[in-house]
Amino acid sequence: METLRQIYDHRVSSGALHGDPGQLAVLDPLERIREMLEQGQPEKRGLFRRKAAPQAVRGLYMWGGVGRGKSMLMDLFYDHVAIEAKRRVHFHAFMQEVHASLHKVRQSGQQDALRQVAEQLAGSLKLLCFDEMQITDITDAMIVGRLFDMMFAQGVCVVTTSNRVPDDLYKDGLQRELFLPFIATIKDRLDVHHLASPNDYRQNRLSGAEVYFSPADAAARDAMQEIWEDFTGGTGAPLVLRVQGRDVELPQFHNGVARAQFWDLCGKMLGPADYLAVADAVRVLILENIPRLSRNNFNEAKRFVTLIDALYEAKVRLICSAAAQPEMLYAEGAGAFEFERTASRLREMQDVNWGKQD
Secondary structure (H helix, E strand, O other), X not given: OOOHHHHHHHHHHHOOOOOOHHHHHHHHHXXXXXXXXXXXXXXXXXXXXXXXXXXXXXXXXXXXXXXXXXXXXXXXXXXXXXXXXXXXXXXXXXXXXXXXXXHHHHHOOOOOHHHHHHHHHHOOOOEEEEEOOOOOOHHHHHHHHHHXXXXXXXXXXXEEEEOOOHHHOXXXXXXXXXXXXXXXXHHHHEEEEEOOOOOOHHHHHOOOOOOEEOOOOHHXXXXXXXXXXXXXXXXXEEEEEEEOOEEXXXXXXXXXXXXXXXXXXXXXXXXXXHHHHHHHHOOEEEEEEEOXXXXXXXXXXXXXXXXXXXXXXXXXXXXXXXXXXXXXXXOOOOOOOOHHHHHHHHHHOOOOOOOOOO
């Protein structure tokens, strides 16, 4: 059986990947986890000995800048762990599942709903892989520590990617002191590895490529579909973000790349906290069919300005189609003068170097 390093080397030799020292350094920790999971836990035998509690294999917390290959390495690892009891899920989607299950269990009147949910989620799992662990909602922050403690106690190994070092999870969040024990649990139960690659491969895909399409016609739709397929292989699923008790849905999402219509994000009563959560969850946003803005859609225009501000500050790569060039999107009416800053930011975000990490 080939090791992960051998599989990686074959892909480099074939030209499917570029060899990267930062990525290579993660392969040995992943291989350790793979071997231990495939070997399984030896049974402790004895005439009067109780069956031993399952011991979770020590997992991995892989963090680093966007486009460094974290999701690719997770794919490589997950696809080649030869066990059935495994699952891969985006962290936000997982937490949505947790909240839905908690609601159902509480309605039945059963005691300690979180314990029952943890047992249901863990089931017979030996490996749980998360894409992009991050905490933005206080309700998640308040339950995640105990939830993971119970899953670890049931023998679940966790491997996760994140854009943040553990100490920066839920940074500046409400009642963060109650969340700190979870950070300690991560450091205790998972090896923390910084994927320190100097290359942003996701950004390189767009080097020199057009990212702002106007007008939003059939040619623009075809071009954006091609970009979506290049990033995701054409696969995606809705991602629901829980923000201050509300659900914010991105219609299509895959490995940090989201796709939505203007009206999905700006036609609903969303606010700054919602757009900050989107910017935190997404590394590339494909936003389609931005209309001309005026007094007739003033509220939608204000939300669009707030969305662009959030994406800009978070260095999210924006690919969009619009009815006009940035300077002509909001040509007249109340708010046109204030929109000049947004138009300038839309221009800046088209630059080939936009979003590159230092």
